[in-house]
Amino acid sequence: MDDERKGLPTASPWASYELCAGKFQLEQEANRIGQSAHVSSPEADSGTRIHAWLAGEKIELTESEATTAANLKERGDWQVERIFEGQEYKQLREKRLWLNLDGKPALSGRFDVVSYTNDLALVQDYKCGFREPDPAEQNAQLKVLAVLIALNLPTVKEVIVQIVSGPYGITEARYSLSELSAAYEEIARTLKAINAPDAPFSPSPEACRHCGAKLICQALKDTVIGPLTRLQMSALPADGPRAAKLLDEVEIMAGLLKEIKKFYAGKFEDPTYTIPGYAMAPGATVREVTNWHVARKRLEEFIDEKELAASETYSLGDIEKALGRKLKLKAKEAKVRLNEILAGLIEEKQNSPSLRRVRGEAKLASLEV
Numbered sequence: 518m519d520d521e522r523k524g525l526p527t528a529s530p531w532a533s534y535e536l537c538a539g540k541f542q543l544e545q546e547a548n549r550i551g552q553s554a555h556v557s558s559p560e561a562d563s564g565t566r567i568h569a570w571l572a573g574e575k576i577e578l579t580e581s582e583a584t585t586a587a588n589l590k591e592r593g594d595w596q597v598e599r600i601f602e603g604q605e606y607k608q609l610r611e612k613r614l615w616l617n618l619d620g621k622p623a624l625s626g627r628f629d630v631v632s633y634t635n636d637l638a639l640v641q642d643y644k645c646g647f648r649e650p651d652p653a654e655q656n657a658q659l660k661v662l663a664v665l666i667a668l669n670l671p672t673v674k675e676v677i678v679q680i681v682s683g684p685y686g687i688t689e690a691r692y693s694l695s696e697l698s699a700a701y702e703e704i705a706r707t708l709k710a711i712n713a714p715d716a717p718f719s720p721s722p723e724a725c726r727h728c729g730a731k732l733i734c735q736a737l738k739d740t741v742i743g744p745l746t747r748l749q750m751s752a753l754p755a756d757g758p759r760a761a762k763l764l765d766e767v768e769i770m771a772g773l774l775k776e777i778k779k780f781y782a783g784k785f786e787d788p789t790y791t792i793p794g795y796a797m798a799p800g801a802t803v804r805e806v807t808n809w810h811v812a813r814k815r816l817e818e819f820i821d822e823k824e825l826a827a828s829e830t831y832s833l834g835d836i837e838k839a840l841g842r843k844l845k846l847k848a849k850e851a852k853v854r855l856n857e858i859l860a861g862l863i864e865e866k867q868n869s870p871s872l873r874r875v876r877g878e879a880k881l882a883s884l885e886v
C-alpha cells in the first residue's frame with residue numbers, strides 16, 4: 518500500500534471509479550493477495566521521472582525525456598503568463614491535498630503545479646504519454662483537483678484547470694463557485710458508491726484499461742468468456758453495432774491476456790520460480806543510429822533526398838529497402854551494405870526479455886479465465 522495515499526481513493530483514476538464503482542475495493546483486494554495488475558511499466562517510470570524533473574528535483578533524464586520535459590514546461594509557463602497577465606501570483610508544485618468527509622480523510626489528489634492569487638487558481642496537469650488524455654472539460658481527475666484546490670484555497674472564486682500535453686496541446690476548463698459546489702456533490706456521490714459494500718462492477722475498455730484488479734475480476738472474466746463462446750459457434754458479425762461490441766470485448770480480453778503474461782513474467786524475478794517449458798527469452802537485437810545528422814549526409818550519396826525524406830521516421834528497415842532498390846541488392850546484401858555505409862554510427866541494443874515457451878509443446882485442453 519502507498520502510505521502517502523493512506524489506502525484511500527485518489528484523483529487520478531477518478532474517471533474509472535465513475536464508470537465502475539467496484540474497482541476501488543477490488544484493487545485493494547488484488548493488492549492484498551499479491552495479484553495486482555499494472556504494477557509499473559517503462560512508460561509510467563519515464564513519466565514519473567519527467568514529473569519529478571518538472572517539480573524541480575535533480576533527476577537525470579534521457580535525451581527524449583529532457584525534450585519532453587522542456588516542451589511541457591515551456592507550454593505550461595506560457596499559459597501561466599497568459600492567464601495572470603502580469604499580476605503577481607504564487608506557485609505550489611506536486612502537493613497532495615485531502616478532502617475530508619464527516620471529519621475523516623476520504624480522498625486525496627496530487628497536482629503537478631498550481632499558480633494562484635487571492636481570487637483565481639490555475640491547476641496544470643502535465644501529460645507525458647501518447648494516449649490522448651480526456652480534455653479538461655470532461656476530465657474527472659481535474660474535476661477532483663479543482664475541488665481540492667478550492668477547499669484548500671478558500672478565497673479563490675474561480676479555478677481554471679488545464680491539461681498540458683506535448684502531442685495534444687492544451688485543453689482548459691473553468692469552474693465557477695457554483696460549478697465547484699456541483700462538482701463537490703458529484704464527488705461525494707461517487708465516494709459513497711465506491712465505498713458501498715455491494716459496489717457494482719461495470720466492465721468497459723475505458724474502466725478496465727488501467728485497472729489493478731483485472732487479474733481477479735470475475736465481471737471482467739465473464740465479459741471475456743462471452744465473445745470466446747460466441748466465436749466458437751458462429752461467423753464474425755458484419756453489422757456495425759455488433760462488430761463494435763465484439764471489438765470492445767476483444768479490447769478488454771486483450772488487456773486481461775497481456776496482464777496475465779506480465780504477472781507470470783514478474784514471477785521470474787524470483788530465480789527459484791519455474792514454469793515447465795517457459796522462460797524469459799532474450800529480446801530481439803535492434804539497431805539504432807547514434808547520429809542521424811551524419812548518417813543522413815552519408816546516405817544522401819546513395820539515396821536521393823526525396824526518398825530519404827519519405828522515410829522520415831528513419832526506420833532502418835525502410836532505408837535498407839530504399840538502398841536495395843537503388844543499388845539492386847537483395848535484402849541481406851542491402852543490410853550488409855547499410856552497415857558498411859553507417860559504420861561507427863549504428864549501435865545494437867537488446868529489447869527486454871519476454872516470457873515465452875522455450876521447450877515442449879502447448880497442451881491446451883481448455884482455457885479457463
Ligand code: SF4
Pocket residue numbers: 533537539540543718719720721724725728729730731734735736737
Ligand atoms: S477489471 Fe473492470 S470491471 Fe473489474 S473492477 Fe476493474 S474496472 Fe471494474
